Amino acid sequence: MWILRDMKDEPDHELLTGVRMLGSPNHRVLTQTSPRRDVCVSAAVTAFTSWLTLLQEPMTRKTIPCLTMRATLIRLLLLLAVLTQSPASALESGAVVSARATVTMVSAQDAARAGDTVDLALHLRLAEGWHIYWMNPGDAGQPPRIELYAPAGSSVSDLRWPAPKRHVDGPVTTFIHEGDVLLPFSVTLPAGLDGPQTLTAKAGWLVCKDICIPEEGVFRLTLPAGVATRSAEALLFDAARDALPGMADWQAAVSADGVLTLSGPGADAIVEADLLPADWGLVEHGAAQTLTVADGSAALALQPGAAFDPARALSGVLHVRDRDGITRALWVATPGAATQRAPVVLLAGGDAPLPAPAGLAPAAAPVADGFGFAWAVLFALAGGLLLNLMPCVFPVLAIKALSFARLGGHAQRTVRAQSLAYCAGVVTTFLLLAGVLLALRSAGLQAGWGFQFQSPVFVTAMAALLFVIGLNLSGVFGFGSGFASAGDTLASRPGLSGSFFTGTLAVVVATPCTAPFMGGALAFALAAPAAQTVAVFVAMGVGLALPYALFAFVPGLARRMPRPGPWMDRLKQALAFPMYAAAAWLVWVLSQQSGADGVLMALVVLLLLALAGWLLGVAQSGASSAGAWRTGALLVALLAAVGIARAPEPAGTGPSAGIAAAASEPYAPARLSELRATGRPVFINMTAAWCVTCLVNEKVALSTTGVRQAFATRGITYMKGDWTRSDPLITDFLRQHGRDGVPLYVYFPPDGASPAVLPQILTEQIVLDRIGS
Amino acid sequence: MLFSPRTSRLLMSAALALLPAAALAAPKVGEPAPAFTGVDAHGKTVTLSGLAGKTVVLEWMNDGCPYVVKWYRSGEMQKLQRDATTKGAVWLTVASSAPGEQGHVDGETALRQTADRNASPTHFVLDPKGTIGRAYGAQVTPHMYVIAPDGKLAYMGGIDSIASTDPADIPKAEPLARLAINEVLDGKPVTKPVTRAYGCSVKYAN
Numbered sequence A: 001m002w003i004l005r006d007m008k009d010e011p012d013h014e015l016l017t018g019v020r021m022l023g024s025p026n027h028r029v030l031t032q033t034s035p036r037r038d039v040c041v042s043a044a045v046t047a048f049t050s051w052l053t054l055l056q057e058p059m060t061r062k063t064i065p066c067l068t069m070r071a072t073l074i075r076l077l078l079l080l081a082v083l084t085q086s087p088a089s090a091l092e093s094g095a096v097v098s099a100r101a102t103v104t105m106v107s108a109q110d111a112a113r114a115g116d117t118v119d120l121a122l123h124l125r126l127a128e129g130w131h132i133y134w135m136n137p138g139d140a141g142q143p144p145r146i147e148l149y150a151p152a153g154s155s156v157s158d159l160r161w162p163a164p165k166r167h168v169d170g171p172v173t174t175f176i177h178e179g180d181v182l183l184p185f186s187v188t189l190p191a192g193l194d195g196p197q198t199l200t201a202k203a204g205w206l207v208c209k210d211i212c213i214p215e216e217g218v219f220r221l222t223l224p225a226g227v228a229t230r231s232a233e234a235l236l237f238d239a240a241r242d243a244l245p246g247m248a249d250w251q252a253a254v255s256a257d258g259v260l261t262l263s264g265p266g267a268d269a270i271v272e273a274d275l276l277p278a279d280w281g282l283v284e285h286g287a288a289q290t291l292t293v294a295d296g297s298a299a300l301a302l303q304p305g306a307a308f309d310p311a312r313a314l315s316g317v318l319h320v321r322d323r324d325g326i327t328r329a330l331w332v333a334t335p336g337a338a339t340q341r342a343p344v345v346l347l348a349g350g351d352a353p354l355p356a357p358a359g360l361a362p363a364a365a366p367v368a369d370g371f372g373f374a375w376a377v378l379f380a381l382a383g384g385l386l387l388n389l390m391p392c393v394f395p396v397l398a399i400k401a402l403s404f405a406r407l408g409g410h411a412q413r414t415v416r417a418q419s420l421a422y423c424a425g426v427v428t429t430f431l432l433l434a435g436v437l438l439a440l441r442s443a444g445l446q447a448g449w450g451f452q453f454q455s456p457v458f459v460t461a462m463a464a465l466l467f468v469i470g471l472n473l474s475g476v477f478g479f480g481s482g483f484a485s486a487g488d489t490l491a492s493r494p495g496l497s498g499s500f501f502t503g504t505l506a507v508v509v510a511t512p513c514t515a516p517f518m519g520g521a522l523a524f525a526l527a528a529p530a531a532q533t534v535a536v537f538v539a540m541g542v543g544l545a546l547p548y549a550l551f552a553f554v555p556g557l558a559r560r561m562p563r564p565g566p567w568m569d570r571l572k573q574a575l576a577f578p579m580y581a582a583a584a585w586l587v588w589v590l591s592q593q594s595g596a597d598g599v600l601m602a603l604v605v606l607l608l609l610a611l612a613g614w615l616l617g618v619a620q621s622g623a624s625s626a627g628a629w630r631t632g633a634l635l636v637a638l639l640a641a642v643g644i645a646r647a648p649e650p651a652g653t654g655p656s657a658g659i660a661a662a663a664s665e666p667y668a669p670a671r672l673s674e675l676r677a678t679g680r681p682v683f684i685n686m687t688a689a690w691c692v693t694c695l696v697n698e699k700v701a702l703s704t705t706g707v708r709q710a711f712a713t714r715g716i717t718y719m720k721g722d723w724t725r726s727d728p729l730i731t732d733f734l735r736q737h738g739r740d741g742v743p744l745y746v747y748f749p750p751d752g753a754s755p756a757v758l759p760q761i762l763t764e765q766i767v768l769d770r771i772g773s
Numbered sequence B: 001m002l003f004s005p006r007t008s009r010l011l012m013s014a015a016l017a018l019l020p021a022a023a024l025a026a027p028k029v030g031e032p033a034p035a036f037t038g039v040d041a042h043g044k045t046v047t048l049s050g051l052a053g054k055t056v057v058l059e060w061m062n063d064g065c066p067y068v069v070k071w072y073r074s075g076e077m078q079k080l081q082r083d084a085t086t087k088g089a090v091w092l093t094v095a096s097s098a099p100g101e102q103g104h105v106d107g108e109t110a111l112r113q114t115a116d117r118n119a120s121p122t123h124f125v126l127d128p129k130g131t132i133g134r135a136y137g138a139q140v141t142p143h144m145y146v147i148a149p150d151g152k153l154a155y156m157g158g159i160d161s162i163a164s165t166d167p168a169d170i171p172k173a174e175p176l177a178r179l180a181i182n183e184v185l186d187g188k189p190v191t192k193p194v195t196r197a198y199g200c201s202v203k204y205a206n
Helices: A034-054 A060-084 A234-243 A373-387 A391-407 A412-442 A456-474 A496-510 A518-527 A530-553 A555-559 A567-574 A576-620 A626-645 A669-677 A692-702 A705-713 A728-736 A764-770 B005-023 B066-073 B076-086 B107-117 B131-136 B176-185
Strands: A002-006 A028-032 A101-107 A117-126 A131-138 A145-149 A165-169 A172-178 A180-188 A197-208 A212-223 A251-254 A259-263 A270-277 A290-294 A297-301 A315-322 A327-333 A345-347 A682-687 A717-722 A744-748 A756-758 B037-040 B045-047 B056-060 B090-095 B123-126 B144-147 B153-157
Touching: A101 A197, A101 A212, A117 A131, A117 A172, A117 A197, A117 A212, A117 A234, A131 A270, A145 A180, A180 A234, A212 A669, A212 B066, A270 A290, A270 A297, A373 A518, A373 A530, A391 A496, A412 A496, A412 A530, A456 A496, A456 A567, A456 A576, A456 A626, A496 A530, A518 A530, A567 A576, A576 A626, A669 A682, A669 A717, A669 A728, A669 A744, A682 A692, A682 A728, A692 A764, A705 A764, A717 A728, A756 A764, B037 B123, B056 B076, B066 B076, B076 B090, B076 B176, B107 B123, B144 B176, B153 B176
Parallel strands: A145 A345, A682 A717, B056 B090, B090 B123
Antiparallel strands: A002 A028, A101 A117, A117 A180, A131 A172, A131 A197, A145 A197, A165 A172, A197 A212, A251 A259, A259 A297, A270 A315, A290 A297, A315 A327, A682 A744, A744 A756, B037 B045, B056 B144, B144 B153
């Protein structure tokens, strides 16, 4: 469900996903809450699952209502946005968001003409406890800096600083701003301009709490040409004007020993005064200031600093409280030569290249950039082919092996038809997978390779399906419309639908695995136009099917298969066990995803299916009143289906037990940027309990003593992102690195060099080489 | 030992009165540098009196501070250390971060980090209680001090003149600490003996 929420009430800026609504006066942001999105994903997944099991029902019939509902909602909300809009339009740039600050550039007017003076501001919304620094930061810290790219001939004003706050931390005194901070300045456009004006600012700010992080961003605003009226953000500027220090109407003078004297009406009413000097070194920032009031004047004894000179002007913000308890912040300045300050807002040189807004750019250029369509198809083909060697497909290969054994001795025509039916099953399923992913994406949902395994409903259904196939191979019951004999198995059915189904199954169980070459191809596919997406997915399907297509076109191959015989029955029974093993593994995935409740539900479903299988087997073995047995089987199977549909939702938000490791910390974007800012190396492992490739990599490469020691001695922070349940932060990270699924391994070197993406199949040596051990 | 309640109170208020002054007891250039005794990363005791007759450079360190990172990642701090120590100066890197705070290190970590940085201070002094830091009024990392061979404080302030975390600013800045170290080594008075120090606040124990 979509909700509107007020930015001010939302400290966790990191979770800000969604659309900025122009024109809403109080900065509301259209955001999405994750639980409801999961429901929609699982609705789509349920549809997908039921299609898989039934093979007849097109999934689109079930997903479309979900998508339509969402579209209607969005339309409704946009309408709502328009209705609540103030007449002025908003002028706010894209935001640079961290866990510490959300920063934008805003304009007080909504249009501009040649010669206009436009009020702009850097708007920093700081998280609780974090601060930035005033023009004189005090003993530590650094003020923000803004570089403005404006049309040639423009001029820019000083920053109009709000009154700062004194911040004392032991022997270190600083002057800071907290909370919602607006730093306004003005730019005067030259005469003779035409058309809309684009103003770009490159800004850097140091944000500190216990630690300090330098942040930066590029902000862009385009002002349409025309007569200016107040923008929605003008209210912010009004509020900022009130936060500016007022002008003191007292005479100020400073003595050679550092006593600041204020004289004039009301000066003797001051009962408390605190001077925050505007320049470093004139006054000791942390020293006590002693106030003495005489008739008509007040004297504040300051401790002169290293650069104190009574001949130079002493200026700053004076916080005062008078006898009536009224507090004010006033700007005071003594006569004398002014101190030269570096401007905080600079005009960038006329020929300086315009930087790109950083707020939207990913941390690293996606791998998919410059990845041509032809390469993507080639990589997809190779990836699909290699997928045959990944452990996920083993159970299905077992079925396939059986069907090929069965084919031995058949006419080449039959062999070809069977192989092609399998290939068709594989490719069709890839096509449907592409369709589902595209549909989810066009609805604005984040989904990637293997995403369906994030749904406990899907995982339970897959466990049930593999278990049922196992029961079938064990000979508990037979498949087939005629139910001719209990021994009939799916894979041994002569019908082409059996082969087609096996192909479908191969794709579905293959998705928890990622083969080399697939990552880049998939990322390309999901960012490309729909036609190319489909082409890449088809290529991947062809790759997966390729070894079997050989049977269709190389006549000699089928003849080399051993002749069918009684050995096949035993082989068939033996092949039930990979199925049970796969089902057991999926139940473990559920234990990671939805805990003990999920496991219990899955086991109940499996128990019911075993009962249904037995009942059906009795009916098929020619028992009297077979109809009643069959009805019983159907009822129990329906009960199992209900159980699947009601699989418990993912529990908790922490990393699942199978993922959490002692030496790692959970992935958090804020922590990553903090470590990066301080130049520490970080190794990121994006994984999921259902991702077989990930688990294998962890066992053979990442958990080895060699790698663990190398991490420890090189001071590498090892962060793990757990995608077992859907997590938009991890999906964002994957997409920033040109990926659409797990595993993803990224190493951020200590020297701030660009991060390195590691291959999807790891060895200890690959990891050690990459971290330079 | 026994004091009457009244005497205790008097002593306490005297101590309290001294506290703000103690917190700000920044040493003065031209006066004897505050004496100190510290322990280095190897567990060896380092005293200022033991270094009499030598030029001593103090560098305040917090490896997580972006301003310190700027100087080490660019290799400029290491260069400055080598230049100073080959000319006979004693370089003391001091970490005054309290336990649990950013930049707090034990001896082993300090040695490993020094090796990783390819840094060459004469001693890495561990000051987790902040005693030395407070005695010198060290406020930021990297805060720099130079003590002349006669034991008098000759320089206190910034490492250079541009307060930023951008290594590209180093060549553009006036190398204040380097100039001061060279002048003291050459036996000359320091042209700019007190400058603005910039960086992260020192993470003292509260």
